[in-house]
Amino acid sequence: AQSVAQPEDQVNVAEGNPLTVKCTYSVSGNPYLFWYVQYPNRGLQFLLKYITGDNLVKGSYGFEAEFNKSQTSFHLKKPSALVSDSALYFCAVRDRGADRGSTLGRLYFGRGTQLTVWP
């Protein structure tokens, strides 16, 4: 079955330290990979995506993510965390579907990881 796992419900880091939010997936083929962030009482915001090419993807607000095909992982990283980064982070994976034309498979979301950055 297709699935996305975020093994940590919570991640706590001190401001200025590097942060990593983990994501692994079980989706057939070469999926599209996304990270989204949700601030309290707001909808999800797109952070970054991996479609093809360089395994290290850079996104908004200084975040980056590394795609590792052999480990089927797409971990979110930031070299220096800010208090304002505190939010709920979702990893999402979209399989390319059986029809390589215009039809794509559905988008699978992880359960989310609550990131807290303390001053």
Add this chain to the structure above:
Amino acid sequence: KAGVTQTPRYLIKTRGQQVTLSCSPISGHRSVSWYQQTPGQGLQFLFEYFSETQRNKGNFPGRFSGRQFSNSRSEMNVSTLELGDSALYLCASSLKAVDEQFFGPGTRLTVL
């Protein structure tokens, strides 16, 4: 460009009633998806529409239905509401199905 808008933002209903939620995607976006978000289950996929056709459907009972109009606006309907339907319902749009999705603020549904 205006973002994804959802109406209403808040809704209170009682068990057995039905409800219709509306979503207006970003201008030019033809793909619209719906999600249910709850603290216990996280983000659950409901359905996805592209050019008025339902492309994907999640594992929800038939009480949950949706449609997309020719102007890409979408509605979802939940009939015979149950207490467990209380959730934040999120709509998202994208230019093409492969692109990143842009989410609306959600409709907070409370079923009493």
